[in-house]
Amino acid sequence: MTDTAASSTAEAFRVVKNPNPATDAERAEKLKDLAFGLQFTDHMAHMTWTADGGWGDRRVEPYGPIPMDPAASVLHYAQEVFEGLKAYRWADGSIHLFRPVANAERLQRSSWRMALPELPVEDFMASIDALLELDHAWVPDAPETSLYLRPFLIGTDVFLGLRAPKRVDYLLIASPSGPYFPGGIKPVSIWVERDYHRAGPGGTGAAKCGGNYAASLRPQMAAYERGFDQVLYLDAATNAVLEELGGMNVFAVRKDGTVLTPIINGNILEGVTRKSVIQLVEERDLKVVERDITLAELREGIEDGEITEVFACGTAAIITPVGRIASADFDVTVGDGEPGDVTSAIRQRLTDIQYGRAEDTYGWMTRVR
Numbered sequence: 001m002t003d004t005a006a007s008s009t010a011e012a013f014r015v016v017k018n019p020n021p022a023t024d025a026e027r028a029e030k031l032k033d034l035a036f037g038l039q040f041t042d043h044m045a046h047m048t049w050t051a052d053g054g055w056g057d058r059r060v061e062p063y064g065p066i067p068m069d070p071a072a073s074v075l076h077y078a079q080e081v082f083e084g085l086k087a088y089r090w091a092d093g094s095i096h097l098f099r100p101v102a103n104a105e106r107l108q109r110s111s112w113r114m115a116l117p118e119l120p121v122e123d124f125m126a127s128i129d130a131l132l133e134l135d136h137a138w139v140p141d142a143p144e145t146s147l148y149l150r151p152f153l154i155g156t157d158v159f160l161g162l163r164a165p166k167r168v169d170y171l172l173i174a175s176p177s178g179p180y181f182p183g184g185i186k187p188v189s190i191w192v193e194r195d196y197h198r199a200g201p202g203g204t205g206a207a208k209c210g211g212n213y214a215a216s217l218r219p220q221m222a223a224y225e226r227g228f229d230q231v232l233y234l235d236a237a238t239n240a241v242l243e244e245l246g247g248m249n250v251f252a253v254r255k256d257g258t259v260l261t262p263i264i265n266g267n268i269l270e271g272v273t274r275k276s277v278i279q280l281v282e283e284r285d286l287k288v289v290e291r292d293i294t295l296a297e298l299r300e301g302i303e304d305g306e307i308t309e310v311f312a313c314g315t316a317a318i319i320t321p322v323g324r325i326a327s328a329d330f331d332v333t334v335g336d337g338e339p340g341d342v343t344s345a346i347r348q349r350l351t352d353i354q355y356g357r358a359e360d361t362y363g364w365m366t367r368v369r
């Protein structure tokens, strides 16, 4: 499938307007100095699936708590998958999504893995249209800000037996956001985790399901306590091969310009930013190699100057330089600890396309308003 949105059915969403939406002044206040994921718009999109009726009850309703039976399956067996994508405001005021169909398709793959029903791509796209019809004023225009869209599916079956749910809710919430890391765009430090793994062969590593992220929190807390920003996970089988960070893919740049990234192997998330970065690196006539990268290769490469840059990428993190990598037995500074040339150039190129400052030569952007 291409990145072009399928025909919209936003009209299929009935609208229940928020009786107390933020005033213009309140919204302006909330859009000031945005951090990541703290503010939310006035509405959310919602659909319900039942085993008997399929997807239906399309609506946009006031943002707020979701009444749920305490026996709902998501609360017990983590029957949940989610996505993250952004709406960008361009200088002319128009609003554009970055590769939304890729997110819609990945949501389907995640759903399949977790025995949840697949949301049609058209409904995914229409839910965004329907929500933005009401909440478009929440798309911020300050540099490095966007409206982060969080679509998710939850099992709402009222049943304590373990089975694929017979009732599922799809929700789309939207959060005007700034940089994911509180310090803005500065190199982060990474702790390499040897005792815990994010995913295992045949597990759910490739699915964007909440459980993967929950499992990353204990190691993440330990890393924070040591003064590190993020955790890099190794493969569960050998404890030697790089996989990904808690919520981001990872790349390493060699002195000769070759760019390395872990190969998609069922354990790591197929990042939309990851695949876009690969295209943008190749556009610079640099070679991208997707393969196993051992920790030994990374560490030795950084130590002897063969690897000059490391960066993480994801929708929320965009492209974040890595300045330091450590574990119990080593602690290395990447290059001079500052963002490298390739990292900075790819970040600039990607964000230029996303914010409409450069021509969208790949057809990645979908205008929504």
Ligand code: COI
Pocket: 083, 084, 085, 246, 247, 248, 314, 315, 316, 317
């Ligand atoms: C994203 O980058 O969109 C994610 O879902 C990662 C999450 C840790 C914020």
